[in-house]
Amino acid sequence: MTDTLSQLPAVDASRPVTVRRRRRKASSYLLPAFFWLVMIWTVIPIVFMIIFSFNQAPQGRIAFNWFGATDTWYRNVFAIGGLTQALEHSLAIAFLTAVISMCLGTPMALAMARYRFYGKTATDVMIFADIAAPSVVVGASLLGFFLTLNIPRGLTTILIAHVAFAVVFVVVVVRARLSGLDRSLDRAAADLGATPWVAFWKVIFPLIVPGIIAGGLLAFAMSIDDLIITSFVAGQAVTFPIWVYGAVKTGIPPQVFVMGTLIFVGGIVIALVNTLANSRRQA
């Protein structure tokens, strides 16, 4: 990046040099050192989870001391029926949440990014409130709502609740992607005789697909990780976080850490593949 201001002659030849040198020093030692310290702090629980998923813990419960390495828990990862079923529930709900949120959120993102209309500000406030509202309040209000209408709580109500908080994130992400697009693309398509419908599917949609996928992945991640809202609307249904939270008092089987490790590795692989695909598309 060429910097025009830096090419101007310095007003005072002696002073800025010392200032700049001191700043460079601080930025080249202190800040990176701090960054890497924070990163160590960040990965401590992750490393703990991965290492202790191999721990030969007695009684099939996670212990905080090392008893030797074993791959028992990996070979018996699905041995606990309730936990496996909870994980299946979580994956299914997260997948459906992502799909429904993408279908509902993308058109709204289109309307918010491309049109001026009555009620747009109110919609903005609603999106903002949905993002900012604390989970306990959202969960409690949904439970009150379901109780009032006598709707039985279960997997369906979990899905309904998850879409209610995930859809706005799809709107925000897709809208940001749309805002970055050049409007003249629409005009060019129209000049070439495309109807708005055709122009959308042939020109705009392919360009915002990465945004839709990113929004969907965000919705998936938030759904599979949600505990607080789910705990209110779950009834007797059990998801992975609910199961683990429920097991805190009785003791956590190492399979929980195994599943966590597998999800961690899988998530990183997906993220890396997505990044590589994106950079290749842009290249």
Place this chain on the structure above:
Amino acid sequence: MAESGVIEPAPPASHLTTGRRLQRASTPYLLSLPSWVYLIVFFVVPLLSVLALAVATGNPEIGYSYTGHVSQFWTAVDTYHVQLVRSFWYGIASTVIALAIAYPVAYWIAFYGGRHKSTYLFLVLLPFFVSFIIRTLAWEFILSDQGLVLGHLKDWGLLSQNFHVLSTSWAVIWGLTYNSLPFYVLPLYVAIERIDRRVVRAANDLYADTPRAFMRVIFPLSAPGVFAGFLLVFVTNVGDYVNQQVLGGTGTYMIGSVIQDSFFTNQDYPMASALSAVLMLILVVAIFLYARTFGADSIQEYSA
């Protein structure tokens, strides 16, 4: 709030038939309709009915009558003011600590990250790939009284045998801070990245030393990121009960746990609703005060 460059000038519509014009005008409504219906039914209406249930009396067996007793709010605040105050204290402490940690991290990535910026950001986001409850559990094991850290320190005689971290306030704040760090780094990074480096250079040329250039130029320009992060982290942390339940003890009860208990243990739905409403009202006031103190521009910029 309007994104620059997206608002198209009203097209000359004279050549369009009334039908086409109507179609064009209704497009944004048709596009928004599915999400609107969904969010109104499953977000706005339940949120408003919390307020309605809060002024009702009754229990699940006999049903509720809407008596309009506003006194429920005072009872709620009066009974649980200790937990309310504690929740806000934990929320403020964890938000401020997270900001103090996240700011240098975001600043370094944005200004000195070079071409590895996305790699560094990816590192910051690593916790997102591990379930929230597992991360918190891992801390519980690491910080436990005879665990890896405290156990060894005690064996070496560096700590007294009855020293403990778990079930103290600081354990809860530790967990809240850890879990909110990525949520604070991201908006800060976005805001700092947008700062024009030449403005900083200009401040230096005008004899601002590094601290002053930071306080008078860089920090004010990153205010939208500070606000966005504050909103995400503070609101989440005040309402959280998972960190408190896993890392805390009986002396760290937060309002989220109280709401949870009112619903499931005591089945006192009006009390739970009143507490939810009170929590939300206080949060709205807090956000409003923040915006008034530090300027409303940051809010508008965030929502744009």
